[in-house]
Amino acid sequence: MNRVLRYTYTLRNHFKRNGEIYAETTRREIVQTIGSSLLFPSLANAVDAESINLQNGLLEARVLENVLSPPPYQLEGSDIFYPSYFNGKWDVFSTTTEVQAPCGVLLFGGNSTYARAQAEVNTSLSYKARFISNPQGIIADREYNVKEIARAAMGENAVLDVPLSTPNKVSVLLAPNGANQILKADLLTLARRSELINKCEFHCSEVVRQVIGPAKQSSNGMPGGGARSSLLKEIETASLYTAVKDENENVNEIRCRQRSATFLLPSQQDPMAYKMWEASRGRPIDVRFYDVVYTKRS
Template identity: 25%
Template sequence: MFIILVLYHKIRHKINQKLIISNRKLLLMLKKFIYLLIVIISILVTNINPIFALSLEDRINQYPSWQQKILLPKPEKDLIFPDWFEGKWEVTSILKEQIAPLAPKFQTPGFEQNNEYIDKKIQFSVKFIESSFYPQQDNFVPQKINKQIIIIADRKFNSLSIAQAYLGIDNVEKVVINPNNTTEQITKFRGENELISTVIGRQQENISEKDFITSEVTRQFFRRPNSVYLNLVETTTKYHLINSNLIKAKQFTAIYLSPQDPDYFVAFDQPVALYYYTLELKK
């Protein structure tokens, strides 16, 4: 930004020295300045956001040296899982590590309390179900023929199951998927508390026949009767198929402050909390 200001003041100085310059020349100078400004901003943006070019596997390999949030494509469809995910699974989740990269300067609310979950087994059920998918609209091919059967996560069931496992059945009332926006869901808690989660970025990678990676960035809005808390959450998970009844996974979660947070300028796009879990899915 300093370079842009210097260029601006140099051009302004020249204009002041030559007030008799023709309108045509002045317009040309302004066009050149605008073009140069666009080029500089493009370079700056490219340097600020190198994470966009990384594969998800590279992202995992860089953990915990995550200096900024990942940029994922805007979700246009749900995550599509390999066929070996289909069915109901009993999950054992273990928090192996948590890191506060900006401590002691800054820590997220509740970070210290999460120590009680380290190496503790949390168990819950998840489902992966069949769904219909129409890859392309073709006027010459009937929908029934063009239809594909895919495997997706049962987000309503899974979210409720996970929330109740961590917070208690009595503390989590229900999960509602927005019928007008399937990327948004609302988790209702006791006492008029609710969490509104919206997926704003999503990507998946098939590494091999037995390895699959997913990543989502979610905007979270936690609302209480007298307060609100906003943040962004990145969840990147690598699954490995052991056999038809067992899947093991490594899950990496990063918390980022929302630009609306009063402490945002302490961290900018750096993660303020990192979590590493191991997952075991059994049938």
């Protein structure tokens, strides 16, 4: 899947494209189960103002300093709630600006995988996103966003169904262009954090475990194809949003600096996968940076 289902849900997952499982969709994710301006982490309520400011720099530091240690935050809050100016529909233009292999090309996936990833630097993906209101605040419309990102990255008819879409789990049935099987992707949110910096700056992040493999059967009861085992990885997608106000204080554009970091998981069933996890020493094997621009739809 060409650069996607990373929202922040975001969307760097592993989807079959041109005959291969391609890592990349977490970020926009589909994945954009990210975002919260109305709720502060509970810890912030128990510390002084100086500590709150320090805590609020955590996500910015992880992105701008490219911190390679695992994220220290946990599942902070029931969801991420965005500032009110996110409400509505947006045209999104996301450009890959950098791809890194902190643990070397071999752990990244090999020379050909690394070369394909590098070829995406300075390329862009356009899609639509929607944020909606609920009793607690503004949230990402996950089902809508997942569908739009997947269609933009994998083809107009790539999404067969979204049987489940909640803050902590999204399930998608996919048939990417060029694939000879139907895939099921489960996105499990393990950690999330949001930081309201000021009236125009909002930072948020999620850690999602992506379990992607052949579907047992398609929506019409036919076999999904292939007996390939599921792929397990965890991806942290951190987004630093800045609202751009016009002369009337309206927000019609939001700019975002985004970083995704993919971490390996140990496997007791696969000795090679376990050795690769040991070799990574807790560092991400795949780090990507994006510049994202949201433009309000009329």
